Amino acid sequence: MTISGIPWSARVLSGSSTTASGAGFLTPIAKPKRRWKGKTLLIWTVVGAIAVFALLSLIADFHGLVSALENFPPHILLEVGLLALGNYLLRFIKWHWYLSSMNHRIAPGPNALVFVSAFAFTVTPAKVGEFIKAFILKARYRVPYTVSTAVLLMERFTDVLAILLLSFSGLLLGSLNPFWTGGAGALIVVFLLLVRNKKFVRAIIEWLGRFKRLRGITEDAHEFYDYGWGLMAPGIFTGSMILSLAAWFLEGFGYYLVANGLGFHLSILEGVFIYSASIMGGALTLFLGGLGATEGSLVGLGIIFGMSNSLSVAAAIIIRIMTLWLAVVIGWLAFLFTPTLRSLLGASYEDEPPTSELL
Incomplete structure (x- = not known):
């Protein structure tokens, strides 16, 4: 049995509600009235970015900040951008591998488009907007939501675990x-041992099924867990962790290049620690892709390691533009220049999902 209708994550983006009985929050209303608010999300994304950068500029000496940004070597921007693209590529390889291991083999080109389109929704609480990928996979390739959700959560879990492990580099610096x-x-x-224990997890699912609001999702939960359990097989899990560690190391290395490009000497280890610890701190807030919290952590840790206010703010602005905001731009370009994806922004859930070609 697969979950029918529209996934909870997609309804979060559309603003539609759920039924109060039956399958609970996983059951979509038959004919929700609201539509995708793509333009609204784009506007709030831009407003959020402006607000964060404005607040950061208040922390720094304005003239010092402008001077640091003006004197930053342009070639390092290119290098950091390439490192960010390397991050996206490695994460896509993991995503593609996960789907293939679930016997959903999608051509790399269209699958890459599905993957990067979700970047447009990075600046959503806990990045829940990236679950748009499940909606697209169902619309175009009829991938069950139990499969796509398992892939999405394992993708997110391995990313978070990799960032956490990279932040442990602070042990070598005496910072932890x-x-x-x-x-x-x-x-x-x-946690990993418990999640791999089928008897334990199935017992938890059955226990949760005793609650009236959750009773209808136990079968789907069992199926979802079976898919997720398969992705935690030693070979797949080890390979995906290697890809995740390499991907996030690239962006940490990018922060190292930025700091040194601003004239402040940081070791690679220090750069990776500051960046990964800041990303983790932002993720824990569950707020709009870590917006604000991540930048604040970057500035704070930069100052702790000896950077001036102006340099730490400049480094935070540059690295976030070349990582987070580069991804958001790529995601919106994927939506705006691809008719099928663009139609999702105005699609009503009472209609059948679009099934025309992505490319």
């Missing part, structure tokens, strides 16, 4: 408490 870091590492290991 070994006791707390060891405790966090132990919790991760215990």
